[in-house]
Amino acid sequence: MNNTKRITEGALMTGVYLLLLLVIIFMLGIIGSLLLFVLPVPFIFYTYRHGWKSGALMFIASLIFTMLFATVVSLPITLLAGVGGISLGQAMYKERSSYETWAIGSVGFIIGIVGIYLITQLFFGISWADQVRESLNQAFTMTESMFSGMLDQENAEEQLQMVREQLNVLPDIIPSVLAITGIVYAFISQWLTYKLVNRIEQTQFKFSPFREMQLPTSILWYYFFSLILNYIVSSENGMVYLAAINVFTLTGILLVLQGFSFIVFYAQVKKWSKAIPIVVIVLSLLLPQILLYLVRILGIIDIGFSLRQRVEEKK
Structure with missing residues (x-):
């Protein structure tokens, strides 16, 4: 009976995840971006209810159905939502405190983001650092041409050089930006899951006071x-x-x-x-x-x- 319930609930959560994923793919803009924070919730909820092994099976099933019904490009999204969601869900399953759960979930999401980072570099040949550096150089060149006539010529070159040096550091802190993104992603997803679980199971999950x-x-x-x-x-x-x-x-x-x-x-x-x-x-x-x-x-x-x-x- 328990196995049947677990399988049925897993199929339901997988279907909910795929529906959310398809909505995000075909609904660009603000709504699609906001739904990205909801994507891990099915993984978190199911892992919280049945543990990480069941969550891992749901993750594998989601990867297979993503390749069948969605696009290959959406696989990294499933990787991020699955790894981060299972991490958060397992922490809730083990009854960790809210901030411990957040920390464990943050690590999971950071691992997922780093996985996407490596996949895009190894298999697609996309260097995030080079892309960011090229975009910054283009933006700086445009800004320099627009405001060169407005700046004091004596200090213009020195000021522009200082700005360029600061911009050149930005690609180097991409890992920090990714980590911060994972931390924020984990917090929002955990908060949403708390709201869902409290509504369904009448529990009192919440973050401890700051x-x-x-x-x-x-x-x-x-x-x-x-x-x-x-x-x-x-x-x-x-x-x-x-x-x-x-x-x-x-x-x-x-x-x-x-x-x-x-x-x-x-x-x-x-x-x-x-x-x-x-x-x-x-x-x-x-x-x-x-x-x-x-x-x-x-x-x-x-x-x-x-x-x-x-x-x-x-x-």
């Missing part, structure tokens, strides 16, 4: 090690340079989130108005060159010196 977010101490070692490498290595070192700049970027973002979380926590402990942490976060995003560094330092202190425990003890 003020309770606590990153592991190991993140500090990754951050400081990559910081040192950034001063030692240069772009000529190839993979070492790319690894250093991307680990530094990602860990820096996580530490900023930790700093924001502490600000919200401290405001709650001191019973400040909820508007105060919101204003601080907005100002930090508007003045990133100054305030975000301070928030990052706050995140480092919070993790490294157990700042929250000290605040609670004083309370």
Whole structure:
């Protein structure tokens, strides 16, 4: 009876996924883009109900039906939704906390995105870095021709050169951009699944308050090690340079989130108005060159010196 129910539910979820995929393929624009976040939900829901082995079988079936009824180009989409969805669903199946589930799902989605990245390079000969660099050069050339007459001729060349150097770094942080995309994708998909499961099973899945977010101490070692490498290595070192700049970027973002979380926590402990942490976060995003560094330092202190425990003890 249980096997029959599992197979029936798997066929239903596979059909729902294929229907969503076909809608996305034939419905371009904003609606199609928004549905991309819904694609992993059938995988998450089914894996949450029956475990990763059943989710893997659904994933294989989805790949086969995608090749039969959709296009070969849509296979990477199925890869992303399947791997990320199974990761999130298995974390929910094991009753992990909301932020642990998010972290595990983020890894799954990042693996899926990296898989797409490698497939497009190995089988289609498409280099994302070269494509981005070419597009940036074209945009910069157009901008330079449009505004060259408006800039001060004495400082024009220097300013344009600074902009070009900043743009040249962008292709190098493509892995960081992909990782951030995976993290955001996992969060939205997890939130949607929570809503679905709560509606169907009358459960209370939800994210813990942001003020309770606590990153592991190991993140500090990754951050400081990559910081040192950034001063030692240069772009000529190839993979070492790319690894250093991307680990530094990602860990820096996580530490900023930790700093924001502490600000919200401290405001709650001191019973400040909820508007105060919101204003601080907005100002930090508007003045990133100054305030975000301070928030990052706050995140480092919070993790490294157990700042929250000290605040609670004083309370």
